Amino acid sequence: MNPTQTHPAPPRPMHMLLLTLMLGVSLPALAANQAPPIPPQVDTSSLPAIGKAWDASNPLRGNAAALDIGRSAYNQSCARCHGPDADGSRAPAPDLRRIGRSCNRVADAALKQRCTEDADYYFRQSVLKGKIKLGIEHMPAWEGVLDPQVLWSIRSYVETAGKR
Template sequence: MNPTPSLKPLPWLRHTLIAGWAALSLSAALAHGDVVPQAVDTSSLPQLGAKWLDANPYNPASPARGEALRIGTSAYNQNCARCHGLEAISGGISPDLRKFDGDCTGLADAAKKEACFKEMDDYFLATVRRGRVRDGRVYMPPFEGTLSQEAIWSIRTYIETRREP
């Protein structure tokens, strides 16, 4: 008799592992969802007009900030979370948006800090409106035409609340 037990896997274990892997793969594929940008209802926000604003109108002093945050949270989950992660915590596929303007928050000089946030607003708006394409590969789809200015600034409002300290 051989004192060493057999290391052959049990047949039921192999089938269980394969079934588990298949279920996990299917759920991951279904969870990714539709990659087409989804429109957002912003009718409860003051309309900003056709001309794109240079800075987020839903700043902390804005009376519409609470509503913009509510809409932005939902809009982010519908359009951004699949790549940038739930609650803006990236899993590594796309940039972690909690760190989006992190270089600005640490600036001591108020004028430099304001200029930095303005530059980040410009970058954010351009990126979301036109998307990001490199070497013919789409890294981020353009959202202009699907998302209104109100929706995009609402998403920016949500991202601002997710900043890392």
């Protein structure tokens, strides 16, 4: 007998999704284990303590040590999808440098601050919650993997990448 007839092809993602929907199985279960987050190994002892609470905007913006820590953490954990050195090229995932970039064109100081806070909030939430749509995990959630010092260091690095 032809062995391909006894062993059906493994289910493809869309088939799995439809099957999951039909069975009513929780969607996060399908998304699990697709791309487990890789925790970065970085030494944050040179950074000021931030505490557990999240600030409205990046408290490490402008901190020189954070840029180096952020570059290392980024290349360990994010580059495989967002591209090496955050240069935005050859990457399947979005160019992270452009998040909040338009705030630089805002002349009014208070408005500019608000714009930056919004961009930081969007960045933080995207990273912590991940990107899971219709049960497909586009990016894993980083909550519990990245502490505030590391996440904000990555943010600091990414927004200055290409400018140094």
